[in-house]
Amino acid sequence: MKLVVFLVALLPFTVQAKKYFIPNFKANWHKALEFCISLDMNLVTVESRQDHDDLVKFVQKTDKFSNATRFWLGASDLAEEGVYTWVLNSRLATFTNWAEGEPTGNDSENCVEMIHNTYVNRVWTWNDIDCRGFQAYFICEDRQSIAQF
Numbered sequence: 109m110k111l112v113v114f115l116v117a118l119l120p121f122t123v124q125a126k127k128y129f130i131p132n133f134k135a136n137w138h139k140a141l142e143f144c145i146s147l148d149m150n151l152v153t154v155e156s157r158q159d160h161d162d163l164v165k166f167v168q169k170t171d172k173f174s175n176a177t178r179f180w181l182g183a184s185d186l187a188e189e190g191v192y193t194w195v196l197n198s199r200l201a202t203f204t205n206w207a208e209g210e211p212t213g214n215d216s217e218n219c220v221e222m223i224h225n226t227y228v229n230r231v232w233t234w235n236d237i238d239c240r241g242f243q244a245y246f247i248c249e250d251r252q253s254i255a256q257f
Contacts, residue, residue: 126159127250128152128166130179137219137239140180140246141195149248150196151182154222156203163247164232167224172245176225180246183220184239185211192220192236196251207233 135143141151154160167173182195190213192201207223207230219239223230 126162128163129248129250130167130170130172130245131248134243134245135180136241136243137180137184137246140244141182144246144248147248149250151180152247152249153182153194153196153251154203154205155194155199155201160203160205160232163222164224167247173224176227177223178225178244179222180244181220181222181234182249184218185236186218186239189213189215189218196249205232205234207235210234211236 129147129149131143137151144150152163154163167177167179172179183192183201184195185192187193190211192204192211193199194201201220205222210233211217211220214236216238217236219237221235221237221242221244222232223235224232
């Protein structure tokens, strides 16, 4: 009887870094989501402090960065008031960077924006705001990153 030995090589895998894109126009949250999806992207998901810091660094290198700027993120409490989830994967938003007093709990403020406004002391903090009645820049994210073997 022959014994066949198979050697299994464990190959390292890598996960591609997130890729961001900020269009050159403002839209309400729903139109922003629709536009990102049309690009095979999604509104950005921020699930950790590292994600947040990486996103801020990206925005600071763009022409959309200023002392008073706002961006839609891909979180909302549209499904259940007060329970913020990410539109991409329906996960609870366990990492947040709410400004003081946010979220307000107002039934009409269901979508999340990130604000950098040094004039009112909001430095990359989050705010809940009306999804339809406000237009802002938005950040699309390519979430096609997969493990490669």
